Amino acid sequence: MPATFKGGLHIEDFKDFTNKLPIKKLSDCGQHIFPLQQHIGAPLEAVVKVGDYVKVGQKIADSSAFVCAPLHSSVSGTVTDIKPFIHPSGAVVTSIAIENDFLYNISESVIPKGDPTNYTPEQIIAIIRDAGIVGLGGAGFPTHVKLSPPPDKKITHVIVNGAECEPYLTSDHRRMLESPDMILYGLKIAMRVLGLSNGYIGIETNKADAIKTMTAAADAYKGVKIIPLKTKYPQGAEKQLIKAITKRSVPSKGLPADVGVIVLNIDTVTAIANVFKTGMPLTSRIVTVSGDCVKEPGNFEVPLGVPFRHIFENAGGFMKEPRKIIMGGPMMGIAQFSLDAPSIKTTSALLALSDVGKTYDDISPCIRCGKCVNSCPMHLMPLYLNKAVSEGDLETAEKYNILDCIECGICSYLCPGRQNPLQHIRVAKQQIIEKSRKS
Amino acid sequence: MQEQKFVVSSSPHIHSEESVSSIMFDVLTALIPASVAGIYFFGYRAAIVLLTAVVSCVAFEAIYQYFMKKRITVNDLSAAVTGLLIGLNMPPSIPLWMVVIGSAFAIVIVKQLYGGLGKNFINPALAARCFMLIAWASAMTTYVTPFMGYGIDAVSSATPLAVLKGVSEGALPSLRNCFFGIKPGSIGETSAVMLSIGFIYLLVRKVIDFKIPAAYIIVFSVLTFMFGKTPYDATYTLYHILTGGLLLGAFFMATDYTTTPTTPLGQIIFGAGCGILTFVIRQFGGYPEGVSFSILLMNVVTPLIDRYTVPKKFGEVAKNVR
Incomplete structure (x- = not known):
């Protein structure tokens, strides 16, 4: 019996578009845009100026705040602009524009860190922060913060989230099939940081090939267990996982650390492994490009800062x-609302859909x-x-x-009256939180 | 690629196929077997009663919404469902004008005056049936024997429940006939087998959950078996399950969304409450039948049940720790 939780529901997953397609490299893109807001947490400040020449892996923005991670260039070239650009959140955010010189000169700071056992947990956490690694699943919470739980919380489990329960998404699935060793290596590093001898990787049973591949690969990594999970949305939500x-x-209102657990995403542990093996900080991620309008759906390794338009063009356009x-x-x-928004650290997928569902004129009462x-x-x-x-x-x-x-959206998905409860709930949550801040 | 206009809205961006009208269509579909059986047993007059009820309900909803300057929503099919349920709850020989007035009561007074779909606190079809039972007691309790034709030839006959209770003279039909529906009764209530087919259809389509009907029938059966007029008599209990409106009520009326609890525990309490009330009315009440009253009474306490059965939220155990 695959492990699961109470509630949730199976949603048609539309993963067939891309789950058999190997990860492809994206074609070169001229101008890269790096918003200074990549994830939740404090906004960054640019550490480069207009006119500067930057290299791949070079730090271009940072902040002294704890809950934030630095940003690195994914290309080499000249900084042409630091000004507000469209951001995937819909807002306009100050961003660094870099004109790609297509040479991909690698920064001198990019040096493989080597064997993680040569480092103390504190040093590893510092390395992870300097590499700009954040949770690559959803909100993009900085990983070094996650790995530094308050001392009174005794961590007993570290879980890698391979559930990938959202429909269409296959980036984690492909990662597990194509680089299981990187995932396991990254998990071992996290286990070392937290002083644990056991680690878990949860994978939904609709990815039977990934369960098989990961289980076979995990043989060589002592203490790592692969846990099959029931295919059910939202199986990959932190608390449910x-x-x-x-x-x-x-x-309620607590964090995973309150029950002794840390959850990391598949791509996040891969990024951790990558820093130790190649020294390259987080400058790219896997993006699933899918939806019924996309001519050639696929999984792409996308450098940070590529406008969505360019990514869709790589998938054959619409x-x-x-x-x-x-x-x-x-x-x-x-x-x-615009294809000019650039890829950021939390861009897990890009979907182009032709169906937008019902309008407000068609809703029925509850x-x-x-x-x-x-x-x-x-x-x-x-x-x-x-x-x-x-x-x-x-x-x-x-x-x-x-x-x-947790804003998973099941209520709005199911509502036969198309009431969209989540939209109302979201607005009210914001109001309640603001009100409690004021008082 | 040209610059395009995209729709921007809050997530989720996909939706299940299900809608109010698709659910109502499923309920109508599920009622077809029982309707066909009713027409087969009681002849063309049954078809006319069903049609009158459906047409009146839809018409009254449209007329009310037109005059109240509201959006006309008869295409959500909820009025048609109410109409068909009213029709199935009628004796085959009921005068048609009574059906029209009953339908008006259901749609205008019970449903629309309380705010329309989703706002009524009792089941409109059942409310109409009880209203008619009180207004026209004799017409509403005159039942005919199946396959007898109508008009002067029609032979009125006691329902099995009235015979069981001893309030009417008459012979009990065989259990086999009760199962297939060859017995006096309301148009849609007689055939256990046809009602069950519709019920299974709704379960398979996940339109309804089994909790309310299961709790209802189990609680009622156990009580009747242990404390009925002839205790520990399986045949007596079976008669009580297969006759009267129990199955029609448990499968199609006690599962009405709007007037029943939304919590899993609440649904079990609701079903059990219906079972207890039906048992009490049938055994000790003035009427031979108690399904309609039981469900209506439980409808009234539904908001209360919902309020006291709020599920424990995820992670609630740690509340005291904070």
Whole structure:
């Protein structure tokens, strides 16, 4: 029996578009744009000036804040601009533009770190920070912060998240098939940092080939266990993944470290391995390019800073007019209004879809079918949250635990009335958090 | 690539195929076997009753929404479902004008005046049936024997439940006939086998969950078997399950979304409550049948049940730690 959690639901996964396609290199792109906001946490400050010549792997932005990771150039060339550009979040964010000279001169700072056992945990954490590594699954939480839990939290499990439960996404899947040793090597480094002798990799059973490949490769790595997970959304959500593998429930408003667990993404541990093996900081990631409008869907190794337009062109362009462009998966990704936004550290996928669903004119009232209650992975009652929030009753919404919502989107996906509870919940959560900050 | 306009909206960006109208269409489909059986047993008059109820409900909804200047939503099919359920709950010989008034009561008073789809607190079809039972007691309790034709030839006959209760004279049909539906009763309630086919269809399509019907039938059966008029008599219990409106009610009325709890525990409580009330009314009440009243009474406490059965949220155990 594959491990799982209570709630959630199986969603048609659309992974057949790309799950058999090997990772491809992207063609060269002239201008790279590096937004100074790559992930949650403090914004960065540029450490280069307009006119500077930078090399691949050279640090171009940093900050002294703890919850942030530096940014490195993915190309060599000249800094042409430091000004606001369109960002995948929809906002306009100060960014560094670098004109690619196509020479890919590698920075002198890029030196393989060698055997991790030569370093203390503190040194490894510093190396990970200097390499700009963040969680490459969702929000992009800086990995060095995750690996430095407060001393009173005793960490017992480190889990690599290979669930990849979002429809369409196959980047982690391909990574597991193509470089299992990098993943395992990266996991061993994380285990060393946390002083653990065991590590876990959870993989959904719809990726049977990845489970097989990883299990075979894990033989050579003592203490690493591959855990098959039930194919069910949101199996890869942190709390649900921890529940499935350790049977522990992360407390409400708590962090995984509260139950002694650290969760890392597949691409994140690969990036850690990469720093030690090649010295190259995080300057690229795997992006699944898919959706019914994309002519040649595929998995690409995408350097940071490439405009989405260029990435779609590498996938053969569009075979029909897309009505929606999404960065990330269709359940939690961000809709894009421009193809000029550049790839950032949290760009796990780019989707071009022709169907945008119903409009507000077509919605029906809530008929209390209870499907949202049945499937909510946090065991909330989205229909009452939706009702309370639409009536402006934030107090009731809080009583019904609105702040525990992980925004997985199942309620809105299922709602036969197309009520979109999550949209209301999201707005209200923001209001409640702002209100509590003020008081 | 030309500059295009893209739709920007909050996630999720995909949606299940299911909609209110697809659910209602599934319910209508699930009621076809029972309707066909009713027409087969009780003749063309049954078809006319069903049609009258459906057409009246849809028409009253459209008319009300037109005059109230609301969006006309009859294409969500919910009024058609209410109409068909009203029709299936009628004795075959009911005067058609009564069906029209009953339908108006269901749609205008019970459903629309409380805010329309999703807002009514009791099941409109059942409310209409009870309203009619009180208004026209005799017409609503005059049942006919199957395959007898209508008009002057029609032979009125006691329902098996009335015979079981001893309030009417008459012979009990065989259990086999009860199972297939060859017995007096409302148009849609007689055939256990046809109702079950529709029920299984709804379960397979995941339109409804088994919790309410299962709790309802199990609790009712156990109580009847142990504390009924003839305790520990399996035949007596089987008669009670297969006759009257129990299966129609448990499968199609107690599973109405709007008027039943949304929590898993709440649904079990709701079903069990219906079972207890039906048992009490059938054994000790003034009426031979109690399904409609039981479900309506439980409809009324549904908001309360929902409030007290809120599921434990993920990670709640650690609440005291903070």
